[in-house]
Amino acid sequence: MAFDSDDRQNWRAAVAQVRARTLALAAPLSPEDMQAQSMADASPAKWHLAHTTWFFDEFVLGPAGASPPAPEGTRYLYNSYYETVGERHPRPDRGLVTRPGVAEILDWRRAMDAALDRFCETAPAAAFAAAAPLIELGLNHEEQHQELILMDILSLFARHPAAPAYRTDLASAAGPDREQGWIRHEGGLVEIGAGPQGFAFDNERPRHKVWLEPFSLADRLVSNGDWLAFMADAGYATPTLWLSDGWDSVKRESWAAPFHWRESSDGWRQVTLAGLEPVDPAAPVCHVSYYEAEAFARWAGARLPTEAEWEAIAHPADFTGNFLENDILRPAPSRDGSLFGDVWQWTSSAYSPYPGFQPGAGAVGEYNGKFMSGKFVLRGGACITPRGHVRASYRNFFEPQLRWMFAGLRLARDCA
Template identity: 50%
Template sequence: MVRETLQEDYRRIRSFSEQLCRPLEVDDYQIQSITETSPPKWHLAHVTWFFEHFVLQHFRPDTPPFDADFHYLFNSYYYTVGAMHPRPRRGLLSRPTLEQVLAYRQRVDEQVASLIATAGKAEREALAFRITLGLHHEQQHQELLLMDIKHNFSVNPIKPAYRQELIPPGGESVPMRWLDREGGLHSIGHSGSGFAYDNETPRHSVLIYDHRLADRLVTNAEYLEFIEDGGYRDPALWLSDGWARLQQEGWTHPLYWEKQADRWTQFTLGGIRPLNPHEPVCHLSYYEADAYARWTGKRLPREEEMELILDEQPVDGNFADSGWLHPAPATDRGQWYGDLWAWTASPYTPYPSFKPLAGSMGEYNGKFMSSQMVLRGGSCATPPGHLRPSYRNFFYPHERWMFSGLRLAEDA
């Protein structure tokens, strides 16, 4: 553990959460539009609770909590450490106030800084791991903050912008190119000494068949052809659960699209904008991505196919620091990282010989390995420095509020 590096990483990542919240008015911190979203105030408190509970109380158990009620209010899903406030009712927590939550963050930050500075040699390695895990956890919530703020604002009839000055990404998307990929026995999963979540391990062998991958994401213009060809009206294109969800929710287009007269618009973090045909289509469920792939006669890539090609690319792209907070057209060859999480055809299941982290931290990933699908590659809301080729994101197949898109694949 290098104290200075850990302190700087902690300061930088924690301050980015508050930077993301600066455009908000105090009223915005309280909104929870659907069960899947959380109020920004709750996010700021929950990630702080993570450091208080899993770092401070672990290494300095005599440290008094900032407020004993916060353990119940801001625990998310760690049942092994106690009960929690129901997720659908987070938007009802007018108290503690935003001012109290910010004071909570400041107090915990001071205590963690002191802990880093005074940690003994025997505890430094374990301390560095827990703080690093907490920082990556906070980066996940930074992306969730942007996703949730967008949905929270979208249900407002006046469609307010999170930031009016956001610049729409420009340029025209390049034609889709297909890359031939050779099959065989390959290894996937995290390797090396850098940080990774437990669900990225252990490294193991997989059998890959010859296949082809599209070098960019599907665009709005391409997806619009699917809509105009009756894609949302043809049950033959849809998985059974997807067709049932479509009927139940009345889906006829991606989330945040709206047709006004003969013109399509799209709600963004910069407000309502004309639909740009060159941008990647976003806010799709797995069911929509799969139906589109069937309509084209292709398929979605498998997660191992994606990891192997991601491992060949620099971890660079349109992330949360780009100034867009929106997917950009693929103006050059190779759209792999950033822009949008790409759905894969792979269910979120454990790797062979997977072992979750010991103790309550084992609830972080492992218990969600059921009924969800894997996405790869990151998005325009992913903080820089958070990704690696082996990173596995996962969502339920019907969910659409996250920055999700699709890439095509086919068997060779």
């Protein structure tokens, strides 16, 4: 593929925009915040800043001989899960890595940004053409970590008794409640997955046919008000609503409400990126596990949709929902019926390969395929997801017991 000067300028602009947004998301944090870690599943913000820089070092500029000098130990400290790259620091211990410090990581990022800019502008045509798919993957990878920075910071701040705010100037999440309706689909043979053109992660391909029976999908997400009714009806105390592993989690973890909810004399409150706020009954419920979502759906006389059902109804370009750019950074009541935004939506689909799936060659082949076991698919993006990052075919995935993600649900039901 040939790249002219305008293409090069577009690549330079894209790299600068994504890399700058990562720094902007970390800017409200103190060095102490950036170093801290809340739990084994989360990572410090400093680690995210370093890891996304390591990615370009390891896969783009390093092979081209264009990397700037890196702090000592980065290849070991900031490798996430790439076995073919080499040994790596244990994930649960990332918060214990005090060196290199925040300032040194930021200096490395600035040097990497300058080197990336030079490479995009001046690399020989063949070298740039070879690197372009990896740069594109790196940018999409960085957008994933932008979301992870916010999830992990919320998890960290929610552990503090005072529930400090990440930002106090966020736009309001308030809005009117809306009755739930249903979108009917007559079923039949549909195609899902990403086509051959444009960027998609490997787990979104190949596009393939799926047979669907008639069904309906809710036209809004399950709300906090819906969830409060589930709680009031002993939803967390009724074992017949739960899968066996889910009920074990309820008892073991003493679940009684969504993650980050706190009961007070004034009612339920929740820790958000804006601090501790009253639970808004009209807003979509967030921070619930697959097990909780599945139990709620059974209680509501419905079920979770399959990912094929969700994608069959999702309009491929309907990205009018609440995303990172809205600067709300928490779920807001539905305004327009979009299937996208606010919270990632649990589906009933196990995370497994599509027919004909082939992982990429080399280390980047470890990106998604090796995780296709013991997880469920989520769709739609969240209020902390960059708008341009989502697609109708996008497949997020998490283990069913996890609750720290911005995850909620949308109901489905069978139709005669």
